[in-house]
Amino acid sequence: xxxxxxxxLDRKKLLADPIMVTTxxxxxTFLTLFILYPLAVLLVDSVYGKETGLTMDIFxxxxxxxxxxxxxxxxxxxxxAVGIFSTxxxxxxxxxxxxxxVHSKFMGGLFQVVSMLPVVSPPFVLSLSMIMLFGKAGxxxxxxxxxxxxxxxxxxxxxxxxxxxxxxxxxxxxKGLLKNIDPSLEEAxxxxxxxxxxxxxxxxxxxxxxxxxxxxxxxxxxxxxxxxNPMIIGGSYDTLATTIYLQITGAYDKEGAAAMAVVLLAxxxxxxxxxxYILEAKTAATLTGKAxxxxxxxxxxxxxxxxxxxxxxxxxxxxxxxICVPFGALFNTWGYDFSLTTKWFVRVFEKYKGFKAFRDSxxxxxxxxxxxxxxxxxxxxxxxxRKFKAKGFIEFVSMLxxxxxxxxxxxxxxxxxxxxxxxxxxxxxxxxxxxxxxIVFVVRSLPTGTRSGISALRQIDxxxxxxxxxxxxxxxxxxxxxxxxxxxxxxxxxxxxAFVRSITAISAIILLVTPQFLLIxxxxxxxxEKGSYxxxxxxxxxxxxxxxxxVLLMNLFIKYFGTSRKLKEVD
Amino acid sequence: MAKEKKGVILEHISKIYQDPKTGKDFxxxxxxxxxxxxxxxxxxxxxxxxxKTTTLRMIAGFESPDEGExxxxxxxxxxxxxxxxxxAMVFQSYALLPHYNIFDxxxxxxxxxxxxxxxxxxxxxRILKLVGLEGMESRMTNQLSGGQQQRVxxxxxxxxxxxxxxxDEPLSNLDAKLxxxxxxxxxxxxxxxxxxxxxxxxxxxxxxxxxxxxxxxxKGVVAxxxxxxxxxxxxxxxxxxDFIGEAxxxxxxxxxxxxxxxxxxxxxxxxxxxxxxxxxxGKECTLVLRPxxxxxxxxxxxxxxxxxxxxxxxxxxxxxxxxxTLVKITDYNPRNKKIYAVGDTAWVAFEKxxxxxx
Numbered sequence: 001x002x003x004x005x006x007x008x009l010d011r012k013k014l015l016a017d018p019i020m021v022t023t024x025x026x027x028x029t030f031l032t033l034f035i036l037y038p039l040a041v042l043l044v045d046s047v048y049g050k051e052t053g054l055t056m057d058i059f060x061x062x063x064x065x066x067x068x069x070x071x072x073x074x075x076x077x078x079x080x081a082v083g084i085f086s087t088x089x090x091x092x093x094x095x096x097x098x099x100x101x102v103h104s105k106f107m108g109g110l111f112q113v114v115s116m117l118p119v120v121s122p123p124f125v126l127s128l129s130m131i132m133l134f135g136k137a138g139x140x141x142x143x144x145x146x147x148x149x150x151x152x153x154x155x156x157x158x159x160x161x162x163x164x165x166x167x168x169x170x171x172x173x174x175k176g177l178l179k180n181i182d183p184s185l186e187e188a189x190x191x192x193x194x195x196x197x198x199x200x201x202x203x204x205x206x207x208x209x210x211x212x213x214x215x216x217x218x219x220x221x222x223x224x225x226x227x228x229n230p231m232i233i234g235g236s237y238d239t240l241a242t243t244i245y246l247q248i249t250g251a252y253d254k255e256g257a258a259a260m261a262v263v264l265l266a267x268x269x270x271x272x273x274x275x276x277y278i279l280e281a282k283t284a285a286t287l288t289g290k291a292x293x294x295x296x297x298x299x300x301x302x303x304x305x306x307x308x309x310x311x312x313x314x315x316x317x318x319x320x321x322x323i324c325v326p327f328g329a330l331f332n333t334w335g336y337d338f339s340l341t342t343k344w345f346v347r348v349f350e351k352y353k354g355f356k357a358f359r360d361s362x363x364x365x366x367x368x369x370x371x372x373x374x375x376x377x378x379x380x381x382x383x384x385x386r387k388f389k390a391k392g393f394i395e396f397v398s399m400l401x402x403x404x405x406x407x408x409x410x411x412x413x414x415x416x417x418x419x420x421x422x423x424x425x426x427x428x429x430x431x432x433x434x435x436x437x438x439i440v441f442v443v444r445s446l447p448t449g450t451r452s453g454i455s456a457l458r459q460i461d462x463x464x465x466x467x468x469x470x471x472x473x474x475x476x477x478x479x480x481x482x483x484x485x486x487x488x489x490x491x492x493x494x495x496x497x498a499f500v501r502s503i504t505a506i507s508a509i510i511l512l513v514t515p516q517f518l519l520i521x522x523x524x525x526x527x528x529e530k531g532s533y534x535x536x537x538x539x540x541x542x543x544x545x546x547x548x549x550x551v552l553l554m555n556l557f558i559k560y561f562g563t564s565r566k567l568k569e570v571d
Numbered sequence: 572m573a574k575e576k577k578g579v580i581l582e583h584i585s586k587i588y589q590d591p592k593t594g595k596d597f598x599x600x601x602x603x604x605x606x607x608x609x610x611x612x613x614x615x616x617x618x619x620x621x622x623k624t625t626t627l628r629m630i631a632g633f634e635s636p637d638e639g640e641x642x643x644x645x646x647x648x649x650x651x652x653x654x655x656x657x658x659a660m661v662f663q664s665y666a667l668l669p670h671y672n673i674f675d676x677x678x679x680x681x682x683x684x685x686x687x688x689x690x691x692x693x694x695x696x697r698i699l700k701l702v703g704l705e706g707m708e709s710r711m712t713n714q715l716s717g718g719q720q721q722r723v724x725x726x727x728x729x730x731x732x733x734x735x736x737x738x739d740e741p742l743s744n745l746d747a748k749l750x751x752x753x754x755x756x757x758x759x760x761x762x763x764x765x766x767x768x769x770x771x772x773x774x775x776x777x778x779x780x781x782x783x784x785x786x787x788x789x790k791g792v793v794a795x796x797x798x799x800x801x802x803x804x805x806x807x808x809x810x811x812x813d814f815i816g817e818a819x820x821x822x823x824x825x826x827x828x829x830x831x832x833x834x835x836x837x838x839x840x841x842x843x844x845x846x847x848x849x850x851x852x853g854k855e856c857t858l859v860l861r862p863x864x865x866x867x868x869x870x871x872x873x874x875x876x877x878x879x880x881x882x883x884x885x886x887x888x889x890x891x892x893x894x895x896t897l898v899k900i901t902d903y904n905p906r907n908k909k910i911y912a913v914g915d916t917a918w919v920a921f922e923k924x925x926x927x928x929x
Contacts, residue, residue: 005649006634009636013652463662463663466653466662466666467662467668467724468668468679469633469654470631470653471727473654
């Protein structure tokens with residue numbers, strides 16, 4: 001008994017800190033109620049009926065549906081293709097950035113834009129521009145190539161659009177990985193007589209292999225969970241996310257949708273667990289520590305020129321697709337009449353309540369951003385700096401949200417809160433209110449914020465907080481006067497990221513939004529589906545302006561008020 | 572300056588950790604009992620992994636002991652959080668708050684104690700003068716040298732007038748010269764402030780220079796407690812003798828005994844010793860001989876053969892073989908003495924008072 005006195009003492013010490021205890025309790029309640037509970041309800045819903053009791057009938061029924069089985073294969077096919085293509089593209093970009101000498105500033109700029117795009121762009125912008133460039137009335141297909149019946153809908157449409165949307169994520173991941181390879185490893189191989197290709201094949205490749213697997217799975221999950229792109233460009237090619245959506249909004253089959261959501265969740269969850277617990281550990285094991293010195297960049301023209309050209313072309317293509325959207329909102333009739341007009345914007349604001357959509361989206365996201373940022377900083381602080389029993393639970397659940405597709409979460413909320421928690425009526429008031437929308441925004445952005453918070457906090461010497469604690473500050477004071485000021489940058493960028501993610505979110509929110517709220521993303525989806533691309537583009541343009549604006553503002557703010565410069569000089 | 576000098580008592584303290592690789596529990600600190608008198612300067616000394624830092628962190632409250640109780644000024648403090656303990660710690664990395672200037676760093680703890688502005692200003696100014704940083708109040712921490720940061724860390728702890736001041740290897744990030752200066756400073760300030768200090772280090776010369784008492788730890792257990800002189804001249808074990816300074820170990824047998832004195836036979840030669848009243852005759856024992864306590868001469872106690880002879884400036888460094896035992900000798904101020912060359916035969920000469928018998 002006496003041997004575990006420390007556990008009892010630690011508990012006592014924790015209880016002596018009421019703010020800390022309250023925080024932990026509130027956090028656990030929040031995470032349980034809004035992440036675990038909805039998922040649990042889905043599981044219960046799909047195996048338990050009031051009349052039938054415990055049953056596998058619902059699963060049997062949905063698996064008997066041919067459309068569902070096709071949706072599963074479609075989803076996996078797309079996910080696999082997107083994972084492969086994104087990883088290859090990401091590796092190409094990362095390799096060029098880290099290994100190849102690129103002279104022009106222009107290229108540097110291109111790379112930066114490409115890496116920023118996935119953060120700030122609404123999810124379906126690429127689908128819209130894909131249709132406008134390569135569809136039946138597409139500028140490129142119809143006017144340049146004179147193809148009048150090109151179809152962009154279906155497997156290839158989704159695959160191309162998702163690849164272009166997600167490869168920057170791989171690029172950023174692999175860039176970090178390649179930078180951590182000690183150049184002397186490769187120099188040693190070269191010194192022993194290996195050709196440049198052999199160095200890549202024998203040294204670089206095995207080192208980054210787990211990282212590539214990691215990147216592949218991350219994009220695979222993103223692709224499977226993606227709702228917006230398959231919705232707009234999928235045509236009749238349904239994926240799981242869209243099938244579930246149609247099952248509940250079209251067929252009103254709530255149990256069926258719940259069971260389908262469970263299937264989708266099982267797939268993403270399994271991949272997430274492999275990614276997080278196997279591949280991430282392997283990546284960390286093969287690449288320890290920092291590169292000892294700068295790498296000699298490849299200057300050989302036969303290597304640099306083709307790689308540079310390929311990357312520039314892809315980057316320019318991606319940028320062109322983004323630029324296409326504002327133009328879509330400015331042309332009279334896309335594909336037929338290219339005279340400039342403001343009529344789409346006028347219509348958005350006059351006829352389609354553009355101002356209300358703008359206001360609702362803006363205010364709801366604005367409300368959720370500080371909650372998300374603060375929550376994720378608190379979670380990171382607890383996870384990195386404190387030790388207590390429920391810590392593992394908090395970390396796991398807040399990261400778990402990353403593996404939960406928005407559609408699944410949306411269905412879970414519907415099933416979990418329409419009649420209150422466990423059908424008791426408790427909290428049923430939040431369904432249909434602004435509160436549930438804000439909560440969904442928070443839950444959806446929490447993992448990203450927490451992850452960046454954790455990595456920011458790991459940079460800070462633990463003894464700095466201990467010293468404040470030792471001088472007499474309680475946990476709350478330590479957090480407010482030491483931790484938060486030291487991770488101000490991370491907090492600010494978390495704030496903006498949460499805002500941007502919220503205002504561009506659609507997958508979960510489209511299931512939960514009630515007519516009293518108009519959200520820009522839902523409007524874009526609606527008009528794009530109807531084929532009113534002018535209106536959709538006008539809405540999307542407004543959205544892009546807001547998101548770019550806030551990111552620029554944040555960068556300016558960090559530049560002038562951030563702490564990072566001061567701190568960086570220290571080491 | 573301290574409001575009240577407090578003593579620290581550790582009563583059968585143990586701390587158990589889990590080895591992350593094997594998952595097995597092990598004692599980082601095992602059944603340690605200590606008594607530290609108010610106002611004294613005590614050093615916890617030992618190699619890395621001996622449990623000294625863990626002990627200090629248990630006193631500070633960052634770690635909780637698995638067995639035993641810690642008393643500060645007579646009060647049990649096991650269940651108190653670090654912020655509620657009357658201790659102040661100087662960290663190895665200084666742990667200055669990087670977003671505050673010097674003044675705010677030192678004033679941080681006082682502000683938490685809700686003192687009024689004038690008092691805070693007065694106290695901070697006085698303490699900064701004590702550590703020799705007057706006039707630098709508005710500098711940011713990253714504009715300071717290592718030694719200055721160290722002084723801020725010290726001032727920040729001292730200003731709280733804690734019952735006990737804790738140091739966690741505070742000088743290990745400084746260069747060698749500055750370390751010597753700072754340790755003298757720390758000792759001066761501790762004496763002036765009249766405060767109890769517990770100091771963790773693995774540097775034996777630091778421990779010698781600073782402490783009233785040294786506590787040597789080995790693998791989580793206290794190996795010896797004593798004044799620097801006691802520990803140096805009367806080490807309790809080979810570990811202590813080897814850890815503090817350099818030592819030669821000569822295995823032998825107590826062949827004759829007469830009260831406190833006696834004869835130990837080493838490699839077939841008789842060595843007169845003192846301080847063996849506890850040992851029975853005929854007992855195997857180890858002689859501890861400090862390299863500077865012996866010289867090489869043409870006659871002496873033990874015959875030997877020189878295998879290394881190296882001029883080091885202030886001393887001549889010899890390695891000699893006494894039978895099969897290597898003995899190191901440092902002969903100071905060798906200029907006017909005979910220098911023995913490699914291959915020479917000679918005698919190891921020393922007084923019997925310079926031999927410590929284990």
